[in-house]
Amino acid sequence: MAAPLVLRHRDVSVAMRDSTTFSTEFYGVGPMAMAMIAHNGPEHARQRRIHNRFFSPVASARYATRVTPIADRVFGALAGQARTELVEDVLVGFPMAVFLDLLGVPNELGDQGLNWVRAIVTWIGSPMNDELVGPGEKAYAELSEYTGALVERERVNPSDNLLGEIIRAHLTEGGFSVEACSTAVVSLLLGGFETTIQMLSATVASLLLNPDALAAVRADHSLIDAAVDEAFRWANPSAGLYRLVRRDVEFAGTRLEAGSMVFLCIAAAHFDPDAHAAPERFDLGRGASHLGFGLGPHYCVGAPLAMIEVRAALAALLDACPDLRLDPDRPPSFHYGARGFVQHGTDALHVLLSR
Numbered sequence: 001m002a003a004p005l006v007l008r009h010r011d012v013s014v015a016m017r018d019s020t021t022f023s024t025e026f027y028g029v030g031p032m033a034m035a036m037i038a039h040n041g042p043e044h045a046r047q048r049r050i051h052n053r054f055f056s057p058v059a060s061a062r063y064a065t066r067v068t069p070i071a072d073r074v075f076g077a078l079a080g081q082a083r084t085e086l087v088e089d090v091l092v093g094f095p096m097a098v099f100l101d102l103l104g105v106p107n108e109l110g111d112q113g114l115n116w117v118r119a120i121v122t123w124i125g126s127p128m129n130d131e132l133v134g135p136g137e138k139a140y141a142e143l144s145e146y147t148g149a150l151v152e153r154e155r156v157n158p159s160d161n162l163l164g165e166i167i168r169a170h171l172t173e174g175g176f177s178v179e180a181c182s183t184a185v186v187s188l189l190l191g192g193f194e195t196t197i198q199m200l201s202a203t204v205a206s207l208l209l210n211p212d213a214l215a216a217v218r219a220d221h222s223l224i225d226a227a228v229d230e231a232f233r234w235a236n237p238s239a240g241l242y243r244l245v246r247r248d249v250e251f252a253g254t255r256l257e258a259g260s261m262v263f264l265c266i267a268a269a270h271f272d273p274d275a276h277a278a279p280e281r282f283d284l285g286r287g288a289s290h291l292g293f294g295l296g297p298h299y300c301v302g303a304p305l306a307m308i309e310v311r312a313a314l315a316a317l318l319d320a321c322p323d324l325r326l327d328p329d330r331p332p333s334f335h336y337g338a339r340g341f342v343q344h345g346t347d348a349l350h351v352l353l354s355r
């Protein structure tokens with residue numbers, strides 16, 4: 001089945017806001033049927049209320065105090081090295097270290113956590129590829145069993161961490177079950193792991209490719225948020241999002257039939273000159289105008305945590321590596337499907353760290 005591309009910023013935004021016509025329910029394959037992203041209307045609103053509690057300003061501030069030392073440890077280890085490949089050697093480990101810490105999980109999973117997440121995200125993100133169903137379902141069952149055991153262990157006396165917040169929020173808002181909490185944990189891992197890796201590499205690469213912006217951010221760390229926002233627009237990981245069309249509709253000059261799929265092309269919207277003047281220019285002064293966290297009812301619920309992570313990582317990396325620059329012999333190559341995921345990014349980021 002082919003899916004037409006929606007390209008203009010205006011049209012992509014309208015479709016993202018209208019989840020009645022442009023539905024996310026296709027995400028609800030197999031065991032994902034319970035996940036918040038697969039629901040619209042009252043069931044989505046109920047789950048969203050619970051999820052918003054995990055990322056309240058108070059809870060997020062507590063996570064930030066835990067994330068900063070992790071970033072300092074992970075990126076501080078680069079100080080004094082001559083060169084590295086940032087993505088596999090460094091960035092991949094960071095969001096997993098953060099999740100393990102926030103969920104109170106001992107670091108016993110090795111690559112298993114990443115492999116589970118990769119199989120599931122690839123399956124769900126490619127709804128028209130039948131070959132991915134088997135490995136995706138198997139990974140989902142194994143990850144759910146693992147997280148279910150974590151929830152069982154924690155339910156009696158929830159800690160002050162993210163897992164404790166998830167359990168407490170379900171108890172407070174109603175709807176506690178081991179399965180519901182486990183689904184929430186799995187959704188956060190799916191939504192927040194590879195996306196954050198790609199966001200980190202996109203932000204670092206954007207700055208290294210734009211030395212004036214890099215110099216400005218080095219001189220004034222209060223520009224870090226502006227740099228992350230503009231990197232989201234300029235080199236964003238979420239190239240686009242599928243939607244299931246729920247009714248026959250005339251949209252952006254095209255007739256769409258109920259039951260068909262469309263692809264809301266965020267990457268194109270980010271370079272729409274009607275929305276962003278001189279879109280190819282990396283400009284720290286634009287303000288947050290990107291759609292990288294989505295828009296409307298399904299706007300990324302983990303955005304506060306993602307921003308905490310990317311901010312902390314960038315500050316720690318720049319401080320640890322004053323001479324950080326791209327390896328001129330091995331430039332990054334951005335493409336769709338980077339690292340085997342349904343995202344836009346680079347498989348590798350070869351950098352030099354000393355003069």
Ligand code: HEM
Pocket residue numbers: 024036037038048187188189191192193195196199237238241291292293294295297298299300301302303305306
């Ligand atoms: C930079 C990193 C991230 C990016 C680029 C990103 C991107 C997105 C996007 C584009 C959506 C909308 C999906 C759609 O409408 O189809 C979304 C939703 C979501 N994200 Fe994120 N995300 C990131 C980090 C995170 C983190 C850290 C978490 C959790 C800890 C998370 C959890 C979720 C969840 C649960 C949803 C579904 C929200 C709903 O259905 O209401 N994300 N994210």
